[in-house]
Amino acid sequence: GEEVAQTPKHLVRGEGQKAKLYCAPIKGHSYVFWYQQVLKNEFKFLISFQNENVFDETGMPKERFSAKCLPNSPCSLEIQATKLEDSAVYFCASSQRDRGFQYFGAGTRLSVL
Amino acid sequence: QQPVQSPQAVILREGEDAVINCSSSKALYSVHWYRQKHGEAPVFLMILLKGGEQKGHEKISASFNEKKQQSSLYLTASQLSYSGTYFCGTGDQFYFGTGTSLTVIP
Numbered sequence: 001g002e003e004v005a006q007t008p009k010h011l012v013r014g015e016g017q018k019a020k021l022y023c024a025p026i027k028g029h030s031y032v033f034w035y036q037q038v039l040k041n042e043f044k045f046l047i048s049f050q051n052e053n054v055f056d057e058t059g060m061p062k063e064r065f066s067a068k069c070l071p072n073s074p075c076s077l078e079i080q081a082t083k084l085e086d087s088a089v090y091f092c093a094s095s096q097r098d099r100g101f102q103y104f105g106a107g108t109r110l111s112v113l
Numbered sequence: 114q115q116p117v118q119s120p121q122a123v124i125l126r127e128g129e130d131a132v133i134n135c136s137s138s139k140a141l142y143s144v145h146w147y148r149q150k151h152g153e154a155p156v157f158l159m160i161l162l163k164g165g166e167q168k169g170h171e172k173i174s175a176s177f178n179e180k181k182q183q184s185s186l187y188l189t190a191s192q193l194s195y196s197g198t199y200f201c202g203t204g205d206q207f208y209f210g211t212g213t214s215l216t217v218i219p
Contacts, residue, residue: 035209040151040198043209056207091154101145103155104204 002026004027005074005104006092012083022074022106025094031055032075033095033102034067038088049075082112114139116201116210124216125191133186133213135201144177144184145202147209148195156198158186191217 005024031106034046045059049069093102116137147155161177201210
């Protein structure tokens, strides 16, 4: 497609529940990035993929966060046992190159209660 | 490692100019600029790939000083539609700047 599609738009979870977010990158884009935006002015990098391979995962809290990009499937970001501090907007972006500019999806707002 | 932007916030009247600065402690090979409106996704504005390069987009332009590891975004004759939060992004795209909130009022 011509846009990065993220689903769902909103997700509400009780503390300790699992949350799974999806991202379909723009067709032809090899790189996918996940970011967490808690406060309006801060983007925290989580992980990036080059096709189905992890490119950089230095931002991932590995204990509870995991992500995949499998062929012919949307990419996913999963949070096991969510905590209150996981409440944020999670953005996915895709790019043709690792240093190319990024197209962002509309984001998934995760609320952990 | 996150680039630092200044100012943090600015309020302009329509028609006024503004400059937003982005400084990195790491060597910059390229700089990207994005604008995010409230409740929306960031939108790409421009990319600067070489030191000293300046690029323009309507009344928004940017410069990139590789030696100083800095980039500046220039907004001239601001319009109401320019309101939003502006982010710079380092070339490896894993770090976005601290953000600058810009509000244009009539």
